[in-house]
Amino acid sequence: MLGKQLALMLASKFAEIFGKHPDLIASAPGRVNLIGEHVDFLDGFVLPFAISDVTTVAISKNSSKVIRVASIQKGGEIKSVDFSKIAPMTGEPWTRYPIGVLWALGNEALSNGLDILVDGRVPLGAGLSSSAALECAVATAVNELYGLNLSLPELARIAQKGENVYVGMPCGIMDQSVSLMATQGNALLLDTRDLSTEQIPFDIAQLGLELLVIDTQVHHALVDGGYAERRASCEKAVADLGITSLRDISVSEFEARKSELDAKTYIRAYHGVTEMKRVLDAVVLLKSGDFVGFGEIVTLAHQSLRDNYTVSCPELDLAADTANKFGALGARMIGGGFGGSAIALIKARDSELIKSEIRGAFMASKFKAPRFFSALPSQGAAVIN
Numbered sequence: 001m002l003g004k005q006l007a008l009m010l011a012s013k014f015a016e017i018f019g020k021h022p023d024l025i026a027s028a029p030g031r032v033n034l035i036g037e038h039v040d041f042l043d044g045f046v047l048p049f050a051i052s053d054v055t056t057v058a059i060s061k062n063s064s065k066v067i068r069v070a071s072i073q074k075g076g077e078i079k080s081v082d083f084s085k086i087a088p089m090t091g092e093p094w095t096r097y098p099i100g101v102l103w104a105l106g107n108e109a110l111s112n113g114l115d116i117l118v119d120g121r122v123p124l125g126a127g128l129s130s131s132a133a134l135e136c137a138v139a140t141a142v143n144e145l146y147g148l149n150l151s152l153p154e155l156a157r158i159a160q161k162g163e164n165v166y167v168g169m170p171c172g173i174m175d176q177s178v179s180l181m182a183t184q185g186n187a188l189l190l191d192t193r194d195l196s197t198e199q200i201p202f203d204i205a206q207l208g209l210e211l212l213v214i215d216t217q218v219h220h221a222l223v224d225g226g227y228a229e230r231r232a233s234c235e236k237a238v239a240d241l242g243i244t245s246l247r248d249i250s251v252s253e254f255e256a257r258k259s260e261l262d263a264k265t266y267i268r269a270y271h272g273v274t275e276m277k278r279v280l281d282a283v284v285l286l287k288s289g290d291f292v293g294f295g296e297i298v299t300l301a302h303q304s305l306r307d308n309y310t311v312s313c314p315e316l317d318l319a320a321d322t323a324n325k326f327g328a329l330g331a332r333m334i335g336g337g338f339g340g341s342a343i344a345l346i347k348a349r350d351s352e353l354i355k356s357e358i359r360g361a362f363m364a365s366k367f368k369a370p371r372f373f374s375a376l377p378s379q380g381a382a383v384i385n
């Protein structure tokens with residue numbers, strides 16, 4: 001649905017729930033990350049784009065010292081939080097995302113009470129970052145409502161702080177950055193060290209290509225301490241090698257110093273070092289219009305996530321392998337791993353074939369039926385009116 005239409009619907013729903021018109025409506029999109037996985041906490045490069053699905057918020061000041069939030073996806077029921085009760089990791093879990101942003105913005109955002117209605121069209125929990133979409137829509141709305149004039153990187157840091165501290169989720173900076181800074185038809189090369197960006201042409205629709213998202217709908221428990229353990233390995237590699245960041249060492253230098261690291265530290269960090277190089281190689285290929293070469297790098301990233309970082313699972317491997325077998329240019333798991341989604345860059349005309357082959361392969365393996373989404377590079381957060 002178009003932004004304006006969504007905004008009109010949301011304004012009337014807001015009037016129904018809060019009994020007045022909203023002061024402002026803003027939206028922010030979800031994202032997919034093309035390449036650069038598990039490196040946004042390592043000062044690495046990532047290459048996400050914003051999808052066309054957005055979360056929209058309607059907002060208005062109220063005259064009390066109370067934040068009232070409601071979400072259409074949560075039945076539209078109002079949840080109220082008094083200013084004096086605002087504290088990290090308290091309140092109904094979903095409300096922590098919008099309220100965390102206000103908390104991270106601090107006094108300026110909490111000078112007045114606020115009423116906020118959320119309508120999220122980014123599928124929840126599918127690896128498309130509905131959480132960042134929600135945070136960034138709120139951050140964009142409040143920035144405009146109070147004329148805070150915060151820059152997009154500042155808003156990204158604030159939204160991330162809200163999620164890290166108030167929600168209690170140790171996410172990197174990628175999701176919020178791309179939700180705020182993306183532009184239509186482009187992927188965003190983001191340097192997570194300083195949040196500098198470059199827009200990289202990725203107008204796949206014009207080339208008859210499509211980015212297929214395959215949500216395996218499974219979430220395996222982490223048997224061995226999962227993300228924290230892997231992140232700690234990368235940090236140990238940095239310390240053992242006496243460098244500031246894994247991005248400051250080339251692949252060949254890293255390989256030459258292999259004997260300074262224990263086997264597990266080496267293999268985890270090897271993913272990080274090679275993944276950052278893959279991002280930069282991918283950008284060169286995209287700039288020269290070589291989507292075949294680009295697809296091959298995406299598949300190499302999957303192999304590294306599977307074999308070196310070991311965060312894949314049978315469902316993700318089957319999704320990526322089946323897509324490749326039936327004509328994808330490249331495919332890989334995305335996000336944290338152990339379930340969630342995979343992406344495949346495919347020719348639009350192969351879409352039905354590939355989806356049906358994946359469905360069939362999942363059924364034959366007795367896996368849960370997957371969900372499919374199609375993603376096109378779209379505009380970042382915006383104030384609608």
Ligand code: ADP
Binds near residue numbers: 071073074118121131
């Ligand atoms: P992802 O970001 O991949 O979609 P997360 O688990 O990080 O998955 O974030 C999903 C959570 O964000 C939901 O469980 C919910 O708490 C919150 N959320 C996102 N969108 C909405 C929405 N429209 N309404 C209410 N809560 C939402």
Ligand code: MG
Binds near residue numbers: 129
């Ligand atoms: Mg999230």
